Amino acid sequence: MHGEKDILFGLSSFRLHRIPYQVLMLCPPIPPLWDNVRDPLLPKHPVIHEILGSPLHVLVTNRKDRRTAKNVRTHLVESRLPAGAIVDSVLGVQTCSPLFTLLTLARDLNTIELAMAMYEFCGNFSVFKPSEAIEGLLKTPEAAELNRQPGAWKRVRSSAATTSGKTSSLWMRPPLVSLDELHSALDEYPHFHGKTRFREAANLVTGVTSSPFEAQLSMLLALPESMGGKGMPLFTNNAKIALTKEARKMYPHNFIRADLLFEGNESRPDIDVECQGSIIHENEKQAISDSDRSTALASMNIEVLWITYEKVSNASTFQSIAGLIAKRIDYPLPESTGEALRRENELRRNLMIDWSTLGGRPM
Template identity: 40%
Template sequence: MSYVLSNISAFRFHRVPPQVLALCPPIPDEDCDRQRLLLRQDLLVNHVLGFPLHTLVLNRKERTNPALIEHHLWSSSLPPKAIWETDHGVQLASPLFTLLTVAPYVSETQLLMMAYEMCGTFAVFKPSDLMEKALKDAYESHQIPKDYGWRRSSNQKGEATNLWQRPPLIQLNDLLDFAESNRGLRGGKKLLNAARRVSGITASPFEVQASMLFGLSWRLGGEGLSYFENNYEIALDQKAKKIVDKEKVYADLHFVSADGDRSVIVECQGATEHGKVDAGIRDADRVTALQSMGYDVVLLTFKKMSDKESFHTVAEMLANKLGYPYRAKTEAMKARESDLRRELLIDWATLGEF
């Protein structure tokens, strides 16, 4: 019998690039490895999924207390297409079902962060030293292609990072429909709250962090500036096209004023992708192109976002530009913001650990 990965183990599996999965042998079958001797040595479990391995069981008789395994009983009917087959000797909770199974075990903030990642065009995966070497050797020997639909980002020095670009695992409408349909199940209400707060499709943790800090209500620790779109498509006019040699660009966060007559673009200037030297030139040209079309562009660095007072200055400036009221926070609001920042501004590779 194969394991059914759920909860944090399923979330970690969904983060693994196919380039890495291609190097991993199947996880040993449970019936053929009663003592877990093979499981203890398995590459994917040891270097990615970790112990205990979180698995789903459908009846109480299966809910034993084996070493290295954390069984989670699911006594309700399974949602449609909740369990996926894999090529790695295990079954797997689908991305939507993964969020539902993990919801009871993480905070609302972390669940929202996980939902953003699964709905976004990125994943954060940190290969172990062994996997890093195996990837390098496999690329050099042409054992596997570098592009499986997932592309690894690099930093300003051209070094590989833990940020991977890939197509979204979940569509926003599907997340809302799934959360609505399963709101009565354990963790369902929390998932529905998270689904309603995902502002759009993001391309990096930085964009998620900025979206949550700007967009969440003051009650939740944010700035309450929720009138924006993520990765907003802008068709360039002829003058702007000559500057960037593109037909269109995408704004990280596109805010609209209270009267609808003005818009402000916030560009997240991170250390990866946008931070590369050649990308920096493209970003400068892009800002010039957008300004030539009358857009007001605000550049946000991670350092500026991480510093609470600096971020408040940006938020107040943004509110003034857009015609929204901005007032000082109460002590209770400041405490909620500190709580949000404590959970949000983390090493994203550790997201969901419990």
């Protein structure tokens, strides 16, 4: 492990935490940054060139260590860091922990972008788009062996994978940060720059999601009208629904996960909003038909609405979808005109992006 001055920070740390386990294990270590800060070959290192980008963002805790260089950009943090803020990596350098990384991003991202990063780190997914060179590594016998190890992330195949064999940029893994950690972070880092933006962004995260689409739809529906959202009542992300004996006859599972669950009342049923993106989850949705799943939930007085990414990504059709959901949950949806429409368009400009580019660099 390198010295204490080789600590990745901010966007570099964010990109590092998005790298799947098996890719990390196939990559060569990064050379000592401080000793090679002006080396013209440093940006050509495979990990830096293919993934992290240049300049690298590096943490320093002493003003005398600040320097200006083409390859490395230093960031001064003089406040005392709590235990666990800095963690080791298999690449030879240290990096900010996932939670501390989110705090550092408050300097670089706007509130919506920061909330998106929080959704990813608190979610069951990461988005990593391998370069052609890394795709080649992932086809080697060494990668196949790593894919079988307990720490491996599971890559999701595209909906066209059955015919083309195409893989996606979506990877499944356990959350890197819990929601409790997210909301208590400022207790650990009370004096950190950007805490106001961090708090605002954390309050926009509705729960644990399993794909960018689930996070995008959650924000479009839940964000207040002042931020361009629909301001809908609270729903539960990734809600666990235990199936009754009768429901299990139609759908042989003990429980299912609802992407977005709006709880019902005496006058209306629960509403399960399911997100169907251009990539597919390798879970029970593939094992049993969607119709069987919907029928099983219907037997429990739970209505299922299947929402596609293509419809949500279109501003006009999304208005119809929002209206449908609002009608089902008895929510008076305000008309989108004038200033409200401008805010909605601004939200969509920040939110409906290629998620792999979050943080300013294609992954």
